[in-house]
Amino acid sequence: MSAQASRIYLSSPHMGDKEFEFVKEAFDTNWIAPIGPHLNGFEEDLARYNGVSHVAALSSGTAAIHLALIILGVKAGDEVLCSTFTFSGTCNPIVYQGAIPVFIDSEKETWNMDPELLEEAIKDRLAKGKKPKAIIPVHLYGMPAQMERIMAIARQYEIPVIEDAAEALGSHLNGKKMGTFGDVGIFSFNGNKIITTSGGGALVSEEKSYIEKAKFLSTQARDNAPHYQHSEIGYNYRLSNVSAAIGRGQMLVLDERVKRRREIFEIYRQNLSDLGVFFPAESVNSYSNRWLTSVLFTQEGENSILREKVRLVLEEENIESRPLWKPMHLQPVFEKYPAYVNGTSESLFTTGLCLPSGSNTSEEQLDRTIKRIKAVCEGLPQSTTNTLIRK
Ligand SMILES: *Cc1c(COP(=O)(O)O)cnc(C)c1O
Numbered sequence: 001m002s003a004q005a006s007r008i009y010l011s012s013p014h015m016g017d018k019e020f021e022f023v024k025e026a027f028d029t030n031w032i033a034p035i036g037p038h039l040n041g042f043e044e045d046l047a048r049y050n051g052v053s054h055v056a057a058l059s060s061g062t063a064a065i066h067l068a069l070i071i072l073g074v075k076a077g078d079e080v081l082c083s084t085f086t087f088s089g090t091c092n093p094i095v096y097q098g099a100i101p102v103f104i105d106s107e108k109e110t111w112n113m114d115p116e117l118l119e120e121a122i123k124d125r126l127a128k129g130k131k132p133k134a135i136i137p138v139h140l141y142g143m144p145a146q147m148e149r150i151m152a153i154a155r156q157y158e159i160p161v162i163e164d165a166a167e168a169l170g171s172h173l174n175g176k177k178m179g180t181f182g183d184v185g186i187f188s189f190n191g192n193k194i195i196t197t198s199g200g201g202a203l204v205s206e207e208k209s210y211i212e213k214a215k216f217l218s219t220q221a222r223d224n225a226p227h228y229q230h231s232e233i234g235y236n237y238r239l240s241n242v243s244a245a246i247g248r249g250q251m252l253v254l255d256e257r258v259k260r261r262r263e264i265f266e267i268y269r270q271n272l273s274d275l276g277v278f279f280p281a282e283s284v285n286s287y288s289n290r291w292l293t294s295v296l297f298t299q300e301g302e303n304s305i306l307r308e309k310v311r312l313v314l315e316e317e318n319i320e321s322r323p324l325w326k327p328m329h330l331q332p333v334f335e336k337y338p339a340y341v342n343g344t345s346e347s348l349f350t351t352g353l354c355l356p357s358g359s360n361t362s363e364e365q366l367d368r369t370i371k372r373i374k375a376v377c378e379g380l381p382q383s384t385t386n387t388l389i390r391k
Contacts, residue, residue, distance in 0.1 A: 008319040008369060011192045011292060014257065014360040019249030026245045034219065036241030038248055043202075045251040050169075050177040052185070052204045054211035057239035057247070058218055061166040061188030061201035066093035067214045067237060068162045068184045068203060069134065074099050078133040079338075081121055083113045083145075083164075084327040085345035086138045089188070090164050091328055094136075102132065103329040103339035111280060111348055112145030113137040119153050121340040126157075135161045139168035139178050140325065141354070142194070142261075142289035143280060147173055147181040162186065166201070169194055170258040170289040179204055189243075194257055194291050194359075195250035197243040258289045260359040264366065265290040268355060271370045275377040292354040294324055300381040303351040310376050311353060319369050324352035 026038055043055040058064045074080060076098030082091045084103035094101040104121055107114035118135065125132050135154050137145045147163070154161045163182030165171070171178040179185030184207075189200035203214045216222075221234030239247075250257075269279045278296040282288055297303040297310070307323065314321045326349050329339035356369055 005318050008356045008365045010320045010356055011358045013191050013196045016249050016253035018252055019246045022245035022248050026242050031241040034238035034240050038244040039241045042244040042247040050180055052180045053206050054208050056203045056211045056214040058201045059237045061186050062089040063237040064186035064201040064203040067217055069093055069097050071210050071213050072134050072160045074133045079130055080134045081132045082136040083138040084329045090138055101337050105341040106344040110143050110145055115146050115149040117340050122157050132159055135159055136164055138164040141294045142168045142171045142291035144171050144173040144178050144286040167291045172287045174285045194289055195254050197247040200239050200243050257359040261290040264357050265293045267366055268293050292357045294354045296351045307351050307353050313372050313376055317372050322354045324348050
């Protein structure tokens, strides 16, 4: 049909005006290494923006979670409680450590870790004689998880929290930035995230020793000696000064990017919510960066079939969309691990779709996308019984 229509992406890099200038500066001064002034500057920018004391910029969000597990002492055979409704980058590092992921399902309000199920899982693991070593909640699509409740449970049972805010830079809850509730928080600057350094991540904490340790481990764990001496296993996980230069430029436009993503969410909501398409709402004190506009199809009948139909119609028009994350407990590589499930993440996966949400998506592109979705959904009977919808 429209073979020449350019592809509309889910979320593609969106550079501001300063990134290239900062990269050029890195070249001009020959700081082409995982050390340099932009690296320090980017860490300071992240600390200031998030209101957190200590930051280590790293090569990826996955690397940040891996180092967090090591720093919190997670070893082979230990158990780590982790959201099942997430991207594999959250839980792969648990397995890198030889530890055991124990998956926790979502609640319907935020789609993130269910605090009640978390507590049930902790009690059950304790009864089985094994105390979990860490908890990893995630803020999917930018929506804050119920961190105050999760932290209260974590404190009660004295289990440290690694807060996966890879998708939630710029989101906040009761005025506090996501990523700063846990003992440590992580961010990702992969190419598809709300801002990007092409690839990159960060570990943040109020605990200075954790971040010092992360910087040490991420640069091959060199002891203080003139020669190369090692008393610990190290990693090559530090962010490059060139990538950090991009990050410094991106930090200057982060709030604009959040604003635009939220506008895009509103445009979809205004145009599609009358057609039985469900949009997750923020609770009173929570603010989502709306990284990806994620919707559920809630019409009468088989919404998994409708979801696929919409996805295929969009694909025919060269418009990228994607089912919500497939829960980890349903993944072939993770299905052997323990899981505490309630059906929520599975049903989100079956009926949910992420729509093009990049801050560089034009009005014309949004219009093209909305028209195609409308064409599929118009005239379908609407459900009054869908259990995922909070009335
Ligand atoms: C992107 C992402 C990660 C991993 O970040 P990378 O920088 O790609 O390694 C981890 N968790 C979630 C929820 C993510 O979306």
